[in-house]
Amino acid sequence: MNRAILDLWVGAFVALGFVALMFLAMQVANVSEEGTRGETITLHARFEDIGGLKVKAPVKSAGVVVGRVTAIRFDSNTYQAEVEMKVSAVYPFPRDTIASILTSGLLGEQYIGLAAGADSEMLKDGDRIEMTQSALVLEKLIGQFLFNKAAEGGSK
Amino acid sequence: MIRLLRTLGHLTVDGIWQVGFATRFLFAMLRHSGPSFARFSLTIRELYFSGVLSLVIIVVSGAFVGMVLGLQGYDTLQRFGSESALGSIVALSLLRELGPVVAALLFASRAGSAVTAEIGLMKATEQLTAMDMMAVNPLARVVAPRFWGGVLSMPLLAAIFSTVGVIGGWFIGVVVIGVDNGTFWSQMANSVDFREDVVNGVIKSFVFGWAVSLIAVFQGYDCTPTAEGVSRAITKTVVYSSLMVLALDFILTSFMYIVK
Numbered sequence: 504m505n506r507a508i509l510d511l512w513v514g515a516f517v518a519l520g521f522v523a524l525m526f527l528a529m530q531v532a533n534v535s536e537e538g539t540r541g542e543t544i545t546l547h548a549r550f551e552d553i554g555g556l557k558v559k560a561p562v563k564s565a566g567v568v569v570g571r572v573t574a575i576r577f578d579s580n581t582y583q584a585e586v587e588m589k590v591s592a593v594y595p596f597p598r599d600t601i602a603s604i605l606t607s608g609l610l611g612e613q614y615i616g617l618a619a620g621a622d623s624e625m626l627k628d629g630d631r632i633e634m635t636q637s638a639l640v641l642e643k644l645i646g647q648f649l650f651n652k653a654a655e656g657g658s659k
Numbered sequence: 660m661i662r663l664l665r666t667l668g669h670l671t672v673d674g675i676w677q678v679g680f681a682t683r684f685l686f687a688m689l690r691h692s693g694p695s696f697a698r699f700s701l702t703i704r705e706l707y708f709s710g711v712l713s714l715v716i717i718v719v720s721g722a723f724v725g726m727v728l729g730l731q732g733y734d735t736l737q738r739f740g741s742e743s744a745l746g747s748i749v750a751l752s753l754l755r756e757l758g759p760v761v762a763a764l765l766f767a768s769r770a771g772s773a774v775t776a777e778i779g780l781m782k783a784t785e786q787l788t789a790m791d792m793m794a795v796n797p798l799a800r801v802v803a804p805r806f807w808g809g810v811l812s813m814p815l816l817a818a819i820f821s822t823v824g825v826i827g828g829w830f831i832g833v834v835v836i837g838v839d840n841g842t843f844w845s846q847m848a849n850s851v852d853f854r855e856d857v858v859n860g861v862i863k864s865f866v867f868g869w870a871v872s873l874i875a876v877f878q879g880y881d882c883t884p885t886a887e888g889v890s891r892a893i894t895k896t897v898v899y900s901s902l903m904v905l906a907l908d909f910i911l912t913s914f915m916y917i918v919k
Binding site: 506510512516519520521523527531532612 | 812
């Protein structure tokens, strides 16, 4: 076969292969995702109960992904969960920001929602978010509901 | 009884000898790989035969595998009311398993068998011996370029397979069944990790490329130089490389995702 045609075909094949890889990286895996690239600051937060939160879960504010959970530990002094997250340095948050564990959809994955406060000082790298709200555990809610119903029934 | 033991022992020794021979063959070939990169046109020719000519089967089967994943995934997921996870299911199963494995199996039967047949026939018609007589090393001139052509085209073929599969799954899920387009892609992007899934898939297909290409050239080079020997060598190539790919896949998967 003609050398030039051969080269052309192989070149097209290799280019196609790399386009496929790029597609997988960009569209499927979304490497360029917001909040995981560029400069980040590390924040800590303690939660009574993290429910089903996992490492790499998104940190969102107003529904926009601003960071990722990077580590989850158990603190045996306070018996609380210690969550470490990296938040994009592009978005500064006030010191009295509230971190709560929320669920996307009824059975969706859990994420950390940040609700900005009104403090004029901003959170710095390594700071701790003091105000936290635990995950809603469905069993506890149902238990509470039943307990309240029972109490109502008893008082009648 | 004694005969049975003897057969068992013979098979074991034979097997070990074969593995040892294949390993020595691999190192001899690696040592003589210089010309396949210095004279890259040799490898380009093999890239054309094992890579470009495999494209049709890879693209068609990728599209069908992706479409089947879309249908089956939807059917299962809608029972739990979570059709939105269809994108993740399609992408993860393609990137982690089906892409590398099915592409390698197709590659073994499409390109591996062709390589074995070519080298085997060259041996049967004493072309390899003739090259040796002319002071041309057949390992460097014939075997190594075919090996490297296979090794280089395998990851590209697997990536193309996965991509076409994702598009096939998207076609069935979004265009035909009507899952929301945005949900499909965003769920996919949320659950697929570049390092964990895409890179691991590429590593897998690279390893499979080595295994399939080595088996193909080795069986061709090692075959009995008769018509029957060549045909047996081709069968062996397909059977051994399929088994090897599946076994390696299990080992690689257990190292990549379970043992951490």
